[in-house]
Amino acid sequence: MFVVNDHPVDFLSVFNSSPDNYLLLKPDAPRFTIIASTDSYNRVTNSERNEITGLGIFEAFTDNPANAKATGVKNLRASLFYVLQNKKSHALRSQRYDIYALNKIFFEFKVWDAENFPVLDKNGEVEYIIHSVKDVTELTRLEEFEKKAKEEAEDQRQQLHNLFIQAPCAITMLEGPDFRVRLANKQALKYWGKTHSEIINKPISEMLPGAAGQGYQQILTKVYKTGERFVEKEQPFELMRNGKRENGFIHLVCTPYYSADNCIEGIMAMANEVTEQVQSREKIANWAKELEIKVQERTRELSASNFKLQQINRELEQFAYAASHDLQEPLRKIYTFTQLLENSLGEVNDKSRIYLDKVYASSARMIKLIKDILTFSQLSYAKEKFRPVDLNELIEDIRTDFELVIEQKGAAIECFKLPVVEAISVQMNQLFTNLISNALKFCSKNLKPVITITASRVPKEDILEYTSLNPEVSYYIIQVRDNGIGFDQANADKIFNIFQRLHPMHQYEGTGIGLALCQKIVLNHHGDIYATSTPGHGAVFNVILPEKQVI
Numbered sequence: 209m210f211v212v213n214d215h216p217v218d219f220l221s222v223f224n225s226s227p228d229n230y231l232l233l234k235p236d237a238p239r240f241t242i243i244a245s246t247d248s249y250n251r252v253t254n255s256e257r258n259e260i261t262g263l264g265i266f267e268a269f270t271d272n273p274a275n276a277k278a279t280g281v282k283n284l285r286a287s288l289f290y291v292l293q294n295k296k297s298h299a300l301r302s303q304r305y306d307i308y309a310l311n312k313i314f315f316e317f318k319v320w321d322a323e324n325f326p327v328l329d330k331n332g333e334v335e336y337i338i339h340s341v342k343d344v345t346e347l348t349r350l351e352e353f354e355k356k357a358k359e360e361a362e363d364q365r366q367q368l369h370n371l372f373i374q375a376p377c378a379i380t381m382l383e384g385p386d387f388r389v390r391l392a393n394k395q396a397l398k399y400w401g402k403t404h405s406e407i408i409n410k411p412i413s414e415m416l417p418g419a420a421g422q423g424y425q426q427i428l429t430k431v432y433k434t435g436e437r438f439v440e441k442e443q444p445f446e447l448m449r450n451g452k453r454e455n456g457f458i459h460l461v462c463t464p465y466y467s468a469d470n471c472i473e474g475i476m477a478m479a480n481e482v483t484e485q486v487q488s489r490e491k492i493a494n495w496a497k498e499l500e501i502k503v504q505e506r507t508r509e510l511s512a513s514n515f516k517l518q519q520i521n522r523e524l525e526q527f528a529y530a531a532s533h534d535l536q537e538p539l540r541k542i543y544t545f546t547q548l549l550e551n552s553l554g555e556v557n558d559k560s561r562i563y564l565d566k567v568y569a570s571s572a573r574m575i576k577l578i579k580d581i582l583t584f585s586q587l588s589y590a591k592e593k594f595r596p597v598d599l600n601e602l603i604e605d606i607r608t609d610f611e612l613v614i615e616q617k618g619a620a621i622e623c624f625k626l627p628v629v630e631a632i633s634v635q636m637n638q639l640f641t642n643l644i645s646n647a648l649k650f651c652s653k654n655l656k657p658v659i660t661i662t663a664s665r666v667p668k669e670d671i672l673e674y675t676s677l678n679p680e681v682s683y684y685i686i687q688v689r690d691n692g693i694g695f696d697q698a699n700a701d702k703i704f705n706i707f708q709r710l711h712p713m714h715q716y717e718g719t720g721i722g723l724a725l726c727q728k729i730v731l732n733h734h735g736d737i738y739a740t741s742t743p744g745h746g747a748v749f750n751v752i753l754p755e756k757q758v759i
Contacts, residue, residue, distance in 0.1 A: 254309060375395065381474060391408075686753065
């Protein structure tokens with residue numbers, strides 16, 4: 209008790225009632241005994257004044273034993289020693305320092321801004337140290353979430369950009385009323401016989417001086433002003449072939465694209481060369497006139513050729529409409545166009561067959577990749593409600609789906625009694641379909657695949673080992689075990705990263721998204737997933753799911 213201006217003042221009570229988060233410490237290094245704590249400090253650290261007063265700060269607040277990389281104690285001790293030695297304040301920014309939760313059973317993740325201030329006596333020596341903290345956990349999480357979201361968005365943007373550039377039909381993005389080339393893919397550059405640097409940001413009239421004479425300038429102007437899509441079949445066009453300009457025909461689609469405020473920003477022009485189909489039809493028509501005896505045969509060929517051309521035209525119209533919104537449909541058309549081209553060519557040589565097969569395989573991979581990416585990105589926004597899902601029935605349905613593959617590989621799926629859990633049925637189907645599909649895919653050449661699925665309750669004491677699980681909730685662990693090729697345990701975390709592959713594409717097909725999808729589904733269900741394996745001795749995927757969801 210002190211007297212100030214004839215009024216007694218209890219400075220300890222004043223300190224305890226401070227609205228800021230303060231500890232008052234003795235400078236008795238290395239212990240740094242706690243003398244006092246503000247009510248606010250006790251609230252944010254889930255502590256009681258009578259429990260921590262008289263303890264050393266590192267006795268009262270230890271590192272989280274579950275975090276082997278914890279640096280909270282180390283960095284705070286260094287800061288306090290700095291204050292003691294230099295008699296100056298010292299700050300720690302965004303320091304992770306986990307504390308006990310309110311139930312005092314497990315630690316909760318915490319990030320703090322901390323600052324330590326010296327209180328000097330009349331001789332200039334440190335008499336006390338004031339330790340101040342601010343909880344910045346949610347701010348840190350938000351910053352990390354935003355960073356991750358930006359990285360994922362950029363990855364997806366790059367993937368879509370690559371798909372656009374590699375599309376087998378010519379696509380050009382024209383911007384503004386003078387139709388400056390904003391973006392063009394490889395096929396468009398091939399048609400024009402120009403490089404990217406020669407056409408980017410240049411008006412179409414400058415890049416293709418003959419465009420106005422062929423009527424393209426007028427077509428683009430009308431689409432830009434009216435917003436009406438233009439579709440023209442067998443449009444005459446000058447194409448570059450073997451370094452020379454030749455007259456050819458294209459199926460042309462011009463559709464406007466809009467800015468965020470719904471104003472026409474430019475035009476997306478798409479072209480598919482149909483010169484061979486047009487020339488074939490013209491030849492058939494001439495032969496029909498000259499050779500009356502072959503009229504019926506040539507008429508059938510012409511009808512078939514016209515049907516194929518009309519089919520291509522209809523599909524490309526659908527492709528053009530969908531391409532302004534989504535790349536899934538264009539990729540399906542890539543695959544279809546390749547089939548039609550193969551049919552129209554008839555017999556093809558070995559080199560052409562290799563090219564066609566590569567287009568088929570690339571298109572199929574791109575379609576699956578976009579579907580997997582969309583599935584992956586939509587998981588976070590799933591609106592389905594959690595309902596009881598019998599995993600026994602679900603596995604039986606999946607077994608039926610894989611019936612042909614199981615028979616072909618002589619595989620066996622041994623499923624023991626599984627629980628009923630609260631979950632989203634569609635996502636559970638995706639989860640276990642991916643895990644079983646992987647087990648069938650990555651099988652050993654010398655052994656028939658054997659997949660064993662078991663389940664058991666997670667003991668209460670084991671739940672504490674998983675920082676992502678709630679110790680108040682009951683969990684099951686479902687293990688999907690196989691006898692396949694396995695993997696190096698050093699890659700156990702890496703395999704759940706999106707687009708991560710441990711094997712070359714020519715050995716095992718896939719998009720590299722399946723296990724990332726599994727992890728996201730499990731996290732959506734407030735569970736955990738991890739894998740254990742040894743090369744050549746199979747793998748075990750451990751899926752931990754709550755029996756009931758706690759909202």
